[in-house]
Every structure is written in structure tokens, then in C-alpha cells.
Amino acid sequence: MPFESQFGILIDPSSLSDTKTPPISPVAYENGVRRILIKIAASKVGQAVLNTIRSNHRVVRIVPNVMNPNVCAPADTDEGDPMQYKWNAVTNVLNNVARTHLPVLRGKVNFTPGMYAKGGPCQKLYAPRAQYTPSEDEVLLHELVHGARMVSLKFDLGPSTVARKGLSMYDSDEEFFAVLVENIYLSELKSGHLRSSHTSFMEMDQNLQSSLAFFQVSGNAFEKIEKFATQNPGLAKALSKIEVPFNPVNAYFCHTAKAREMSKSSYAKVRDLGPIGMVFAPLLLGKAGPASSTTGK
Numbered sequence: 001m002p003f004e005s006q007f008g009i010l011i012d013p014s015s016l017s018d019t020k021t022p023p024i025s026p027v028a029y030e031n032g033v034r035r036i037l038i039k040i041a042a043s044k045v046g047q048a049v050l051n052t053i054r055s056n057h058r059v060v061r062i063v064p065n066v067m068n069p070n071v072c073a074p075a076d077t078d079e080g081d082p083m084q085y086k087w088n089a090v091t092n093v094l095n096n097v098a099r100t101h102l103p104v105l106r107g108k109v110n111f112t113p114g115m116y117a118k119g120g121p122c123q124k125l126y127a128p129r130a131q132y133t134p135s136e137d138e139v140l141l142h143e144l145v146h147g148a149r150m151v152s153l154k155f156d157l158g159p160s161t162v163a164r165k166g167l168s169m170y171d172s173d174e175e176f177f178a179v180l181v182e183n184i185y186l187s188e189l190k191s192g193h194l195r196s197s198h199t200s201f202m203e204m205d206q207n208l209q210s211s212l213a214f215f216q217v218s219g220n221a222f223e224k225i226e227k228f229a230t231q232n233p234g235l236a237k238a239l240s241k242i243e244v245p246f247n248p249v250n251a252y253f254c255h256t257a258k259a260r261e262m263s264k265s266s267y268a269k270v271r272d273l274g275p276i277g278m279v280f281a282p283l284l285l286g287k288a289g290p291a292s293s294t295t296g297k
Contacts, residue, residue, distance in 0.1 A: 004037050007050040008151070010061045023069040024112065032113030033062055039137045045185040046141060048238035052148040055234060058107075060147035062140075065110035072122035075111040075139050077146035107150030109143040130201040132193045141185050145178040154231040166218030166271035166278065169197035177228050180248065184239060187246035194246060207267065207282055211251040215262035219272050222263035225252045 004011055011033045013026035024032075040046035053060050066073040094100050115122045116136045123133045149155040161173040170176040175198035183194045183204070194204040208214045215221045225248055229236035240250040251259050262268070270281040 003034055003041075007041075007054045008057065008059050009037065009050075009053065010059050012061050012063050016064055023066050024064070024114070029064055029113065033111065033140075036113055036136050036140050040141050040144070043185060043188055044242045045181065045188050045239065046137075048235055048242070049141065049144050049148050049181065051238065052232065052235040053107075053144070053151055056148075056151040056153075057101075058151040060107040060109060060144070060151060062109045062111055064112050066112040066115065069114065070121055072120075072125040073110075073112055073115055074122070075109065075115070075143050077107060077109050077143050077150070107147035107155075109140070109147055111140055111143055115139075126201055131203045132201055134195075134201055135191075138182060138186065138191075142178045142182045145181045146174060148235060149174060149177065149232065152232055152235075165220060165274065166268060167197075167220055167224065168274060169199040169278070171198045173224060173227065176224055180225070180228070181239065184242065184244060184247050184249065187244040188242060205278075205282060207285075209246060211245075211247050212255055212258055212262055214246070214248045215251070215259045216265050216267040217271060219263055219268045221248075221268065222252070222260045225249065225259075229253070 002011070011030045013029040016022040016024065016026045016029060037050075041050055065075065091100075113136060114120050116134055116139050117123065126133045146155065155174060157172055157174060163170040163172055163176060167176055170179060179195050179198055186194055194209055196202045196204040205217075208217050215225075218224075229249065229252060236249055237253075239247070240253045242250070248259070267281055267285050270277045270284060
């Protein structure tokens, strides 16, 4: 049994067979993705995300997203996959008629190993214009958080989920959740940086880089993390138990009142003025007072 199947993940390189000269061989693709999944699974954060996918009994399919191996193909996740709709139709009939329990394909991750490898095209693309370049496992972990949200039927990109004010550079609630978990993962790996938002790969404001201080990112921060914890309680509880320097999910559960207070701080109010507030908050308020030094796990 392939390593990834225990978590309800299907590595599907079949689209590579559609061309006479695929950019990567199907076997190399499958082995490359599996190698990265094994690395992710070796972490506590990775285990929490993968176990969430498994517990929902639906499949996340990982497919290639590259036609030219020399051009960066950013990873992404979607639900609008024709193959999934066909599979879902068949399995629904079988499950209803034959009383089987075949899983419904729900999430699809578009990802190709090598894109974010050292010296890879994405690393070369982002290096001149970003403060750091992400690793392959960091990128795939981020997409798997989306996959976990999909299989739990909570993934939502509707109008009400558009990120605003101090969170506007996260683009949406879904990206806020994925970057949040990504940063807990980076903290576990002691990577040396935390991602500031979904926009590019910029390092987080130093004033926000502790579990409680992060709630100063916006007056909506507490509400958003509460939404994540409510919609995905199993994943949130698992993450909250991971002892790392940056873990706002732990702070939400263990220091709830203080976390809510931090979201109402002067620092959060300045950031909620929008991009200008995000730039000037550190200059106007310095270290945001003693509150930002609170490291609460």
C-alpha cells in the first residue's frame, strides 16, 4: 500500500501521459510527491493535517500542474475538477445501490515536485522579489490545509470570506487558515522565518511573532481563529497541543481572554486601517507595549 493512501491521499500523475514528451515522468512525479509527503508526515503539524484528511473519509488528489519544467507553476487547490464530478456520480450510485462505502473525491491539489526545490524555477522567480523562498514541503503543507478544509466540507471562497482590513493581504479566510497552519509548521521546523500573509513570501512583522501577539494582526483575528477552531475542532485541538514558539491556536484555547484582548489592541486598530496602517503600525506604536512580549504557547 502506498505511503500516502493511509491518509486518504491519491497521487495521480495520469495527466503526464497525455503528451509524448512529459515534463516529468509519471514514476518520478509520484516518487517526488511521496518523498515530500513523508517529510511532512514526520512533523507534528503535518500529522495533524494528514490525520484530518484521513478522518473525513474523502480523498485528496494531488496532480501535476506543470507543462514547462523551467517555468514556475504555483501550487493551488480547487474543487472544480471534471474527473472528481464523474467519480462522485459513480460512487454515489454504488454507495446507494450496493451499500458500499467508497470515498467521495473532494479536494484536488495542483503541485509538482521540483518547482520549489533549491535552484528550481519557483525559487529563482521569488528570490529577487521576496524576503525568503519557501521549501517544497512548506508549499505542499499549505495546500494540504486547503485539502483538509475541503474534505471536511468547510472550504468556502464566498463573498463573506474575503479578507479585509488588517487581514486584507491574506486574500480570504481560507488563505488565512492555511498560512496560520503553515507558520505553526515553520515554527516547529525552526525555519527562521514566519510568513506575513498570502501575498508573496514576506516575513511577518516582528511585533506579531508570538502566539498571543499575533492576535494584534487585526481586530478580526480572534474571530477568524475561533471560526477555524469551531469548523475544524479536531485539527485545531491537535494543533493546540503542539508546543512551539509560534502557535496562536494554542493561545486561543489556553489564553482565550487575553487573545481576544489582543485583537482589540491599539496595534490591531492601526493595522485595520489597511495597507497604510500595516506599514506604519510598527513605526507609530513600536513594540506595541508589554503585550507583544507575551509569548503564550
